[in-house]
Amino acid sequence: MISLKNISKDFHGNRVLSDISFDLQNGNSVSVIGPSGCGKSTLLYIIAGLAKPSGGSVLINEREVKEAGYKTSFILQDYGLLPWKTVFRNVSLGLKIKKFSDNEVKGRVEKILKEMQIYPLKDRFPSNLSGGEKQRVAIARALATEPEILLMDEPFSSLDTLTREKLQNTVAGIQRGSRLSVLLVTHSIEEAVFLGDRIIVMSKSPGRIVDIISNERPGDETFRDSEYYFSQCRRVRGIIESL
């Protein structure tokens, strides 16, 4: 479980995040949505251990996060794939860093590449992949280390609608079959509603939580056709428009 307790962040004397507190239970998901510059990405960097909060703390399973990569995998905006590594080496990097044996790395990476249907691309470099393929590689890389928490920073923003929905279904499917917690930052209301068990709406800078909406989502693609989904999208839109 992740607990955020009164997180604040200042950059050069300017407050960008203020008093952010919420919990994320194991196996659940939270979508964070808000206007540009409200500190959504900064919040993910703090949870990932890549940035230190100016105040407050992040606890994962009651332990304060002090270093990056503790129980978390982070999919950065624009995927963060290393251009100089092939798909196989990108996906294996986290395991290598965590000192897994070569045989275990090979076994795990091949398994996840097959699950994500990108095994035939294993010897390609990122520059030779389409946007959807890059995102599949980024998801495979994040899941290869079997994290408890998956952090995603606007993961599908640069994809076309059909590819985006396909990958949203993939993430929802992965989460449904596991105890993986997902924390997603997005600009897209539809994405936030489709993937979040709760939707956290943030205000303009300094980012504060203005509302937390519970979302009864089935976690499969039929959800997109339901009246409840549309009403939830309208509700989130209304809150954002009122900011």
Place this chain on the structure above:
Amino acid sequence: MVISIAIAASLVLWKAASLIMGSPVLPAPEKVLPVFVSEIWNPVFQGHFFISLFRVCVSIAAAWILAFPAGAVIGYNRSLDRIFSPLIFMTYPVPKMVLLPVIILLFGLGDLPKIILITLILFFQILVSVRDGVRNTDPKYYDSIFSMGGSRKDVLFHGVIPAALPHSFTAIRISIGTAISVLFFAESFATEKGMGFLIIDAWGRGDYVMIFVGITGMSLMGFFLYLIFALLERRICPWNFTDPAHIIKRPE
């Protein structure tokens, strides 16, 4: 194919220049090339060629070994960059060739002063290219490694070094012309070995064909070194040579 066309074009230009000048100082390629081919088998010419090749190769290797790690570390570490950048800024524009007499006085007349001079010039070119390349690398790649629990050592080996490698190859390829020019200068006095000496000696004797045999030898040396480093770059940095064009036709 492209190389053949380039060689043919160079020969045509050479021939045209020779005809236009109409002077024995610029002999035609058909006079120079047969002598060059026969000199290839001459142990004296081979001695000059290989000592020059040795000097330039050792200099490139030494410059890379010294400049690559320094440039990568300075480019990555902002604190070190703040300390060393002003020093690089001050010393980079200084023409190092003027140091040749001092280097000869300090290190004698052998291979060492020539190697030191070429290394010194290449060092700064590689250092600046690698440092700028690393500085301009998107920090998201380093964040990506840190986010997996990577240490600074992991970032260095999986991020900084691979990001810097193509820049070092570019610097070496650009510097090869400079290295050969400095080699000629360093070999043009106080020595009796090397292609630079061969050209200067032929100049003194008024043997214009031999001057051009030397020029051809040095040009081919530069050409093949360039080719070797271009092939090495393809081998070591294959991600820089991928063709993304085919993904347009591939469905998701």
